[in-house]
Amino acid sequence: MESLLMLHAVAAVCAPWLAARLGRTSLVLLAVAPGAAFCYTIWLGVRGLPARESTPWAPALGLELSFRADPLAVLMMSLVTGVGVLVLVYSARYFPEGDEGLGRYGGAMVAFAGSMLGLVSADDLLLLYVFWELTTVFSYLLIGHDPESRMSRQAAMKALSITTAGGLAMLAGFVLAGQAAGTYRISAIVADPPAAGPAAVVLVLAGALAKSAIFPFSTWLPAAMAAPTPVSAYLHAAAMVKAGVYLLARLGPAFGDVTVWRAVAVPLGAVTMLLGGWRALRETDLKRLLAFGTVSQLGFLTVLFGMGNAGAALAGVGLLAAHGLFKAALFLVVGIVDHAAGTRDLDRLSGVGRSMPWVCAVAVLAGLSMAGVPPLAGFAAKEAALESVLDDPIVLAAVVLGSALTAAYTLRFLWGAFAAKPGVAANPVHRVPAAMSGPAALLSALGLLLAPLAAWYGGAMSGYTGTFHDPGHRTHLTLWAGFSAPLLLSAAALAGGVVLFLVRGPVIRAGTALHVFDTGRLFWAVIRGLDRFAVQATGFHQRGSVPDYLLLTLAAAAGVGMFSAAYGGLPRPGLPVVAWQRPEQPFAAVLIVAAAALALWARAYILQALVIGLTGYGTALLFLAHGSPDLALTQFLAETLSLVIFALVLRRLPIDPVRGRLPFLFRLGLGLAVGVAVTGAGMLAMAARDGRPVGLLMAPAAQEAGARNIVSALILDIRAWDTLGESTVLVVLTLGVTSLVFLRRRSYHIEPSGAGAAAARRTHWLAATLPRGQRAIAFEVVARLTFHTVLLLSVFLLFVGHSGVGGGFAGGIVAGLAITVRYLAGGRDELATAVPVHAGVLMGAGLTLSAGTALIGLLFGRAALEMLATDVSVPLIGHLHLSTGLLFDVGVYVSVIGMVQDVLRGLGAELDRQIDAGENA
Numbered sequence: 001m002e003s004l005l006m007l008h009a010v011a012a013v014c015a016p017w018l019a020a021r022l023g024r025t026s027l028v029l030l031a032v033a034p035g036a037a038f039c040y041t042i043w044l045g046v047r048g049l050p051a052r053e054s055t056p057w058a059p060a061l062g063l064e065l066s067f068r069a070d071p072l073a074v075l076m077m078s079l080v081t082g083v084g085v086l087v088l089v090y091s092a093r094y095f096p097e098g099d100e101g102l103g104r105y106g107g108a109m110v111a112f113a114g115s116m117l118g119l120v121s122a123d124d125l126l127l128l129y130v131f132w133e134l135t136t137v138f139s140y141l142l143i144g145h146d147p148e149s150r151m152s153r154q155a156a157m158k159a160l161s162i163t164t165a166g167g168l169a170m171l172a173g174f175v176l177a178g179q180a181a182g183t184y185r186i187s188a189i190v191a192d193p194p195a196a197g198p199a200a201v202v203l204v205l206a207g208a209l210a211k212s213a214i215f216p217f218s219t220w221l222p223a224a225m226a227a228p229t230p231v232s233a234y235l236h237a238a239a240m241v242k243a244g245v246y247l248l249a250r251l252g253p254a255f256g257d258v259t260v261w262r263a264v265a266v267p268l269g270a271v272t273m274l275l276g277g278w279r280a281l282r283e284t285d286l287k288r289l290l291a292f293g294t295v296s297q298l299g300f301l302t303v304l305f306g307m308g309n310a311g312a313a314l315a316g317v318g319l320l321a322a323h324g325l326f327k328a329a330l331f332l333v334v335g336i337v338d339h340a341a342g343t344r345d346l347d348r349l350s351g352v353g354r355s356m357p358w359v360c361a362v363a364v365l366a367g368l369s370m371a372g373v374p375p376l377a378g379f380a381a382k383e384a385a386l387e388s389v390l391d392d393p394i395v396l397a398a399v400v401l402g403s404a405l406t407a408a409y410t411l412r413f414l415w416g417a418f419a420a421k422p423g424v425a426a427n428p429v430h431r432v433p434a435a436m437s438g439p440a441a442l443l444s445a446l447g448l449l450l451a452p453l454a455a456w457y458g459g460a461m462s463g464y465t466g467t468f469h470d471p472g473h474r475t476h477l478t479l480w481a482g483f484s485a486p487l488l489l490s491a492a493a494l495a496g497g498v499v500l501f502l503v504r505g506p507v508i509r510a511g512t513a514l515h516v517f518d519t520g521r522l523f524w525a526v527i528r529g530l531d532r533f534a535v536q537a538t539g540f541h542q543r544g545s546v547p548d549y550l551l552l553t554l555a556a557a558a559g560v561g562m563f564s565a566a567y568g569g570l571p572r573p574g575l576p577v578v579a580w581q582r583p584e585q586p587f588a589a590v591l592i593v594a595a596a597a598l599a600l601w602a603r604a605y606i607l608q609a610l611v612i613g614l615t616g617y618g619t620a621l622l623f624l625a626h627g628s629p630d631l632a633l634t635q636f637l638a639e640t641l642s643l644v645i646f647a648l649v650l651r652r653l654p655i656d657p658v659r660g661r662l663p664f665l666f667r668l669g670l671g672l673a674v675g676v677a678v679t680g681a682g683m684l685a686m687a688a689r690d691g692r693p694v695g696l697l698m699a700p701a702a703q704e705a706g707a708r709n710i711v712s713a714l715i716l717d718i719r720a721w722d723t724l725g726e727s728t729v730l731v732v733l734t735l736g737v738t739s740l741v742f743l744r745r746r747s748y749h750i751e752p753s754g755a756g757a758a759a760a761r762r763t764h765w766l767a768a769t770l771p772r773g774q775r776a777i778a779f780e781v782v783a784r785l786t787f788h789t790v791l792l793l794s795v796f797l798l799f800v801g802h803s804g805v806g807g808g809f810a811g812g813i814v815a816g817l818a819i820t821v822r823y824l825a826g827g828r829d830e831l832a833t834a835v836p837v838h839a840g841v842l843m844g845a846g847l848t849l850s851a852g853t854a855l856i857g858l859l860f861g862r863a864a865l866e867m868l869a870t871d872v873s874v875p876l877i878g879h880l881h882l883s884t885g886l887l888f889d890v891g892v893y894v895s896v897i898g899m900v901q902d903v904l905r906g907l908g909a910e911l912d913r914q915i916d917a918g919e920n921a
Contacts, residue, residue, distance in 0.1 A: 001053050001067040001117075001118075001121055002053070002055060002065060002067075002858065004033075004036060004037045004040060004114075004117065005114050005117065005118055007033045007036060007037075007114075008033045008034070008037075008110055008111065008113060008114025008117065009111070009114060011030050011032070011033040011107075011110045012106075012107040012108070012110045012111035012114070013107070015030055015103050015104075015106035015107030015110060016103030016104065016106075016107060017103070018030065018103070018106070019102040019103035019106055020103060023097055023098065023102065024091075024092050024093070024095050024096075024097055024099065024102055025092060026102065026103075026106060027088050027089070027091045027092040027095075027102070027105075027106050028088065028089055028092045030088055030106050030109070030110050031084070031085045031088035031089055033110050033113070033114070034080070034081040034082075034084035034085045034088070034110070034113045034117075035081070035085045037077070037080075037081040037113075037117055038077075038078065038081035038082050038084075038085060041069075041074055041077040041078050041081055042078075044069050044074055044077075045074050049069060049070055049071060049074065049463060050068055050069060050070040050187075050463070051068070051069040052066075052067070052068045052069075052123065052187075053065075053066070053067045053068075054066045054067070054123075055858060056866075058721065062184070063124075063126065063127075064124065064127075065124075065127065065858075066122070066123040066124040066127060066185065067118075067121045067122060067123055068121065068122075068123035068186070068187055069121060070187075070463055070464060071317075071460055071461045071462075071463045071464040072246075072249055072250065072317065072461070072464040073120055073121050075317060075320065075321060075461070076120035076242065076246055076320075077117060077120055077121060079238050079239070079242070079320075079321070079324040080113060080116045080117055080120060080238065080239055081113070081117065083233075083234060083237075083238040083239070083324060083328050083443070084109075084113040084234060084238075084239070086328075086332075086439035086442065086443065087109075087230045087233055087234045087328070087332075087439065088106075088109065088110075088230075089435055089438070089439055090230055090233075090332055090335070090435065090436055090439045090440070091105070091106075091109070091228075091230040092435055093433045093435040093436045094228070094229065094230055094335055094339065094436060095228075101145055101146070104141070104145070105142070105145055105228070108138050108141040108142050108145075109138075109142065109230075109231075109234070111134075111138050112134075112135060112138035112139060112142060112234075112235070112239070112240075113234075113239070115131050115134035115135045115138055116131070116135055116239045116240070116243070118130075118131040118134075119131035119132055119134075119135060119243060119246075120243075120246055122186070123185060123186050123187055124184050124185060124186065125174040125177065125178055125184040125186060125189075126174065126178075126184050128174075128186070128247075129167070129170065129171050129174060132167055132170070132207075132211075132243065133164070133167055135239075135240055135243060136159075136160060136163045136164055136167060137160075139159060139160075139163075139224075139235050139240050140156045140157075140159060140160040141156075142227055142228075142231045142235060143155050143156040143159055143224045143226065143227040143231065143235075144156030144157075144227075145227060145228055145231065146226075149226065151226045152226045152227065154223070154226075154524075155220075155223040155224050155225075155226040155227070156224075158219065158220045158223050158224075158523060159220040159221075159223070159224050161220075161527070162210050162217050162219070162220045162523075163210055163211050163220070165210065166206050166207040166208075166209065166210025166211060166217065167207050167210070167211070168207075169203045169206040169207055169210075170203060170204055170206060170207020170208065170247075171207075172203045173196075173199075173200045173201070173202070173203030173204035173205075173206075173207065174204065176196055176197065176199060176200035176203065177189065177194060177196040177200045177204065180194035180195060180196040180197070180200065181193075181194035181196070182194075186250065186251075189251075189254050190250075190251070190253045190254045190467055191467075193253075193254040193255065193257070194254075196255070198258065198259075198260040201255050201258050201260050201261050201264075202260060202264065204247070204251065204255070205248075205261070205264050205265060207244070207247070208243075208244035208245070208247040208248050209244060209264075209265075209268060209302070210244070211240070211241070211243045211244030211247070212241050212242070212243070212244030212245050212298045212301075212302065213241055213244075213272075213294075213295050213298055214244070214268050214269060214272045214298060214299060214302050215268055215271050215272040215275060215299070218272060218275070218276065218295050219522075219523050221236060221241060221291055221294065221295055222288055222291040222292055222295070224236060224291070225285070225287040225288050225291050229287065229331060229332070229334055229335030229338065230332075230335065232287060232290075232291070232331045232334075233328045233331035233332050233335070234328070236291065236294055236331070237294060237323075237324065237327035237328040237330075237331050238324040238327070238328045241294065241298055242320070242324070244298075244302075245298060245301045245302060245305060245316075245320065248265060248301075248302060248305040248306060249305045249313065249316060249317070249320070249464075252305050252306075252308055252313060252468065253467040253468045253469070255308075256307070256308020256309065256468060256469075256470065257308060257469060257470065258308075261306065261308055262306055262307065262308055264306075265302055265303070265305070265306025266302075266303055266306040266307060266395060268299075268302065269299045269300070269301070269302030269303035269304075269306055270299065270303055270395065270398040270399075270402070271299070272295060272296065272298065272299030272302065273296050273297075273299030273300045273303065273398065273399075273402035273405075274296075274299075274398065274401060274402055274405065275295075275296075275299075276292045276293065276294075276295030276296030276297075276298075276299060277292070277293070277296040277402055277405025277406055277408070277409060278405060279292045279295075280292035280293045280296065280405070280409035280412070281405070281408055281409050281412060281500065281504060281507055281508060282508050282512065284345055284346050284347050284416070285344060285345060285346075286334045286337070286338075286344040286345075286346060286413065286416065286417055287331070287334050287344060289346075289409060289412065289413055289416070290327065290330055290331060290334065290413065292409075293327075293370070293406070293409050293410075293413075294327060296402060296405065296406060296409075297319075297323050297327070297370075297406070299402070300319065300385070300399070300402060301316055301319055301320060301323070303389075303395060303398070303399065304316035304319065304385055304388065307388070307389070307392075307395075307472065308468070308470060309388075309468055309470040309471060309472025309473075310465040310466065310468040310470065310471045310472050310475075311387070311388040311471065311472030311473045311474060311475035312385075312388040312389065312472055312473075312475070313464070313465050313468055313472075314384060314388070314458055314461060314465045314475050314477050315381060315384035315385040315387070315388045315475055315477065316385075317461050317464065317465070318377075318380060318381035318384050318385075318454065318457070318458070318477045319378075319381035319382070319384075319385060321377065321381075321450075321457070322369060322376075322377035322378045322380075322381045322447060323370075323378075323381075325366070325369070325377065325443050325444070325446050325447045325450075326366040326367070326369040326370045326376075326377075326378060326443070326444065326447050327366075327370065328443050329362065329363075329365075329366040329440045329441075329443035329444040329447075330363065330366050330367065330370070330413070332436070332439055332440035332443070333359060333362060333363045333366070333417070333440050334417070335436070336356075336359050336432050336436055336437060336440065337349070337352060337356075337359070337417055339432060339436065340352075340355075340356065340359075340429040340430055340431075340432050341427040341428075341429050342427070343427070344417075346412075346413075346415075346416025346417060347416075347424075348424070348427070349416060349417055349418075349421075349424075349427055350419070350420050350421040350424035350425060350426050350427060351419075351420040351426030351427060352417060352418050352426075352427055352429060353417075353418030353419060353420070354420065354426070355426070355427070355428075355429045356418075356429055356432070358437065358441070359432070359437060359440075360417075360418045362437070362440050362441045362444045363413075363414060363417060363418065363444075364414060365444040365445065365447065365448060366440075366443070366444040366447060367410045367411075367413060367414050368410075369444075369447040369448075370406060370410050371406055371407040371410040371411075371494065371497065372403060372406070372407070372490060372493070372494070373494065374479070374480075375448070375451050375452070375479055375480075376447050376448055376451050377446075377447045377448075377450055377451045377454065378447065379451070379479070379490070380451055380454040380477060380478060380479050381454075381477070382403060382490055382493075383478075383481060383486045383487065383490060384458075384475050384476065384477045384478075384486075385399060386399060386400070386403075386485075386486035386489050386490060387473065387474075387475050387476065387481075387484075387485075387486045388472060388473050388475040389473070390473055390485060390486070391472075391473050396489075400489050400492065400493050400496075401493075401496075403490070403493035403494075403497070404492075404493045404494075404496030404497045404500060405497070405500065406493075406497065407493060407494050407496070407497020407498065407500075407501075408496075408497040408498075408500035408501045408504070408507075410497070411497065411498065411501040412501055412504060415501075451479050452479055454477050454478050454479050455476075455477065455478045455479070457477065458476070458477030458478070461477075547662075551662070551670070554670055554671070554674045555670065557674050557677060557678065558670065558673040558674045558677050560677070561673070561674075561676070561677025561678070561680065561681065562673075562677070564681075581626075582625050582626065584621070584622075584625035585622060585625055588618050588619075588621040588622045588625060589618075589622075591614065591617075591618040591621070592614075592615050592618035592619065595611045595612070595614035595615045595618060596611075596612075596615055598611045598614075599611045599612050599615075600664075600668070606646075606647065609643060609646040609647070610643065613639050613640075613642065613643045613646075616635060616638075616639035616642070617635075617636065617639055619635055620632045620633075620635035620636045620639065623635060628711065629805045630709065630711040630712065630801075630805055630806070630807060630810070631711065633805055633806070633810050634807075634809055634810050634813070637810060637813040637814060637817065638813060640817065641813055641816060641817060641820065641900065644817075644820050644824075645903055645907060648904075648907045648908045649907055698710045698713070698714060701713060701714075702714070709801065709803055709804060709805070709807075711807075712801050712803075712806075712807050712885075715807065715809075720853075720885075720888060723850075723888075723892070724850055724851060724854075724888075727846075727847065727850060727891075727892055727895055728847060730895070730899060731843045731846075731847060731895055731898075731899060734843070734899040734902050734903060735840075735843075735902065737903075737906075738902050738903060738905075738906030738907070739906075779824075779825050780825045780826060782825075783821045783822050783824075783825035783826070784822075784825075786818075786821070787818050787821070787822055787834070790814060790815070790817070790818035790821075791815055791818055793814055794811040794812070794814035794815035794818070794893075795811065796811075797810050797811035797814060798811035798812075798889060798890065798893050799886070801889060807889060807892075808888075808889035808890060808891070808892035808893040808896070809892055809893075809896055811893050811896075812892065812893040812894070812895070812896025812897050812900070813896060813900070815893070815896075815897050815900075816896060816897055816899075816900030816901075819831070819834055819835055819897070819900060819901060819904065820900065820904060822834040823904050823908055828905075828908065831901075831904055831905065831908070835897075835901050839898045839899075839901040839902035839905060840898070840902075841898070842894055842895070842897055842898030842901065843894075843895050843898035843899060843902070844898075845891075845894055845898075846890075846891045846892065846893070846894035846895030846896075846897075846898060847891065847895055848891070849887060849888075849890060849891030849894065850888050850891030850892060850895070851891075852887075852891075853884050853885075853887050853888040853891070856868060856884050856887075857884070868883060868884045869882065869883035869884070869885070870882055870883070
């Protein structure tokens with residue numbers, strides 16, 4: 001399974017490249033990924049179920065990549081992959097040649113297919129949530145495929161807002177359920193349901209109902225019809241909207257007995273079924289008609305899986321399969337009609353059935369299955385559904401009425417798309433390629449060919465339905481169960497549908513008269529209200545004043561300290577208070593306090609920067625006194641680089657600092673209060689410790705990792721996830737800061753120009769472009785002579801970091817300082833000559849290398865970011881200890897160099913350019 005998901009990810013990344021070279025034919029090539037997954041799904045079904053795969057991800061947190069294939073999962077995997085292949089083949093002729101969005105569409109579609117594949121096969125609640133949100137993101141991209149269309153953008157935003165809100169609620173429910181069960185393994189929760197409580201069940205239902213567009217969350221699905229038709233056929237018929245229904249089906253055996261499960265799911269499902277079918281009768285756009293029909297069918301599925309018993313679940317899985325086939329086929333037919341006739345407005349379509357008889361036949365076959373007419377798969381599923389709810393008259397009445405509405409809007413669809421209408425000229429149509437009609441015909445035919453296998457299918461799904469504790473009403477999933485009550489009710493529903501279609505005029509007028517409010521307008525009214533409230537709240541609290549923000553932060557810190565002292569009490573008598581642990585600490589503390597005091601009286605920005613830097617150097621001395629040379633070295637280097645950056649920024653600021661608005665004594669008192677609170681909390685925490693310090697466990701852990709440097713082992717082996725996250729945050733922060741400093745978008749690459757460019761072409765010597773009065777020849781020569789030596793030193797620190805003082809971060813800063821010296825000596829053109837690679841490339845390559853290290857462990861069947869190591873002997877060099885930790889550290893090294901380069905280009909080179917532009921103006 002992991003290999004298949006990786007295949008989808010690689011295909012999605014390569015999609016733009018393939019589209020640029022192969023055009024729309026690339027979509028057929030991209031179909032290989034879901035095609036391989038479909039073959040794997042069939043192989044699983046033949047081999048036998050259930051099948052399970054599990055790979056440790058973060059063992060210490062109990063997280064793992066756990067996948068499980070049972071009959072329900074195989075059903076959904078078949079729909080997701082099989083329909084995905086057909087939709088991609090269809091798309092290869094749906095989009096015009098040369099469409100600029102082909103690469104974006106192909107990548108998002110394949111990525112969405114992979115996300116759905118992971119969602120339906122995940123056997124861990126948290127892993128399922130990850131794939132759940134990935135489907136939300138990719139559906140947002142697919143619905144908003146046309147970025148120039150306001151309707152597409154709004155529809156994508158609506159789908160994203162509603163489904164994301166439901167997903168967050170669902171995550172809270174997952175956490176409650178997982179904590180109650182003591183595990184997040186779905187199969188374990190289903191086998192032994194926890195007493196999670198109604199709150200967890202309601203939260204999970206909120207996510208499922210929002211994803212499947214159940215009332216009151218139905219508004220996003222019809223709006224999503226702004227997406228291209230293949231997107232609608234896949235996301236809104238076979239894949240995304242089924243995710244919520246799938247979750248109900250998956251967790252039904254665990255929570256179906258909970259009262260609130262049925263009390264919420266069944267009524268809302270019934271209301272959705274009726275309202276969606278009623279609204280479909282009023283639509284004139286064929287896609288929107290099918291969209292409201294999908295909402296109705298999703299409500300039907302929610303009723304069945306919300307019943308929480310085996311009989312209804314059997315009918316549910318039957319309808320789940322049938323709906324995926326006929327609804328995807330009908331959406332593809334709409335695309336064919338729109339492509340051939342130039343419209344999908346049923347009031348403007350006429351005589352298309354005569355011009356396209358084969359397409360009409362495909363639509364009729366799929367439509368009859370949707371209406372529940374024998375001998376099609378939809379009929380067998382509807383019969384089973386009616387049989388499963390015979391014991392509940394209210395639900396039975398809702399299902400019969402909903403089935404009548406389904407038959408009515410099916411007839412309206414077929415009549416509107418293909419019938420010859422009086423007074424409406426026949427639409428001229430053009431030939432449709434087989435790549436478009438073939439997928440729709442195959443899906444439609446499967447509804448007929450698989451119907452006789454309904455009984456076998458019901459037996460195959462017994463592995464799933466047998467997990468329910470409540471058997472419910474005895475239900476048969478078969479093509480013919482004899483003359484029975486369900487058959488009579490089904491016939492009555494079909495007859496009612498015919499009547500509703502024949503009197504569609506009064507029905508439409510009645511629906512329009514009873515229409516109270518537009519849910520779309522209500523949604524956007526709520527969004528606009530939230531936007532206004534957010535703007536007002538932000539304007540009240542965030543006024544753009546950094547001193548104000550700092551004042552609030554420091555006041556809060558001091559307030560927490562005073563609150564703790566007032567209500568928590570002072571330290572109990574006899575509690576030892578440790579002033580210092582080493583004799584070197586008081587001397588470093590005096591240096592830090594003196595530097596801080598000097599900063600209060602400094603009257604120039606540059607002097608303030610220097611004395612504040614002394615506090616950083618004093619902190620480095622404290623690290624050194626505690627026997628942490630790695631931290632001390634990193635602190636020294638980072639502080640030095642920070643001083644240089646301060647100096648670069650201060651060039652554009654006045655020499656004298658702006659006088660503070662608050663009185664000096666107030667600021668001094670606040671600073672002392674914060675210092676006392678933080679220092680006192682730290683001292684008391686150290687004195688009150690009654691457990692064994694975790695630091696004592698680091699030495700054995702480092703030895704086990706093959707590292708003689710405890711700090712390096714901690715960063716690279718013990719907490720590699722934290723280090724990866726911190727590196728990512730630093731990169732994002734760097735990009736954010738350098739982007740916000742200037743309004744001008746800095747997407748260019750600074751290259752030598754003018755005299756600097758000529759100098760760079762003539763010689764490899766310093767390409768300085770500083771004004772003649774600012775050049776220092778001695779500094780230029782020293783910078784040039786020491787540059788490569790310092791770079792070698794940085795590489796040395798990188799490689800010895802696992803066993804001595806150094807590491808990727810320290811080495812990267814040393815290399816950054818070397819680049820900084822080159823810039824200070826020669827200016828922006830010298831910076832471009834020293835580092836010819838774009839900063840974004842360096843940061844991206846570094847993060848990719850660090851993150852890619854996680855895959856190495858997975859490829860060898862180990863945990864993600866589990867560092868693999870080996871010892872080798874090299875002639876003339878000796879013993880070498882090699883590990884994937886070195887690759888991880890190289891990624892950090894390259895990322896740091898990229899960050900330094902980006903800062904120098906943003907705060908240095910760009911400022912130089914602005915200064916030159918201002919002087920020449």
